[in-house]
Ligand SMILES: [Zn+2]
């Protein structure tokens with residue numbers, strides 16, 4: 001339970017007034033958190049990892065926000081393409097449909113099916 005005015009943490013279970021500023025408005029984290037967590041779940045399903053991370057930050061769940069950002073980055077770097085010229089694979093990091101092979105320097109096209117995964 002937090003005071004909605006001074007944002008102090010209140011340890012009492014059902015306080016009538018904030019012991020710090022006397023306000024009677026409270027933010028119950030128990031009410032808010034499940035709603036936001038449900039939203040995060042939907043965002044994750046939709047692949048909106050950055051938005052989900054921001055929601056975690058709203059909840060001050062920094063570890064979770066970090067985790068989801070890493071997950072997001074991991075997702076991009078795990079998609080890699082093999083160069084048709086030299087066979088060296090490299091991770092795709094942009095949505096461009098043409099990449100230059102870092103190994104042999106030739107350009108090759110990325111199938112749109114793979115781009116959709118990015
Ligand atoms: Zn207060």
Ligand SMILES: [Zn+2]
Pocket residue numbers: 083084085086087088101102103104105106
């Ligand atoms: Zn190559």
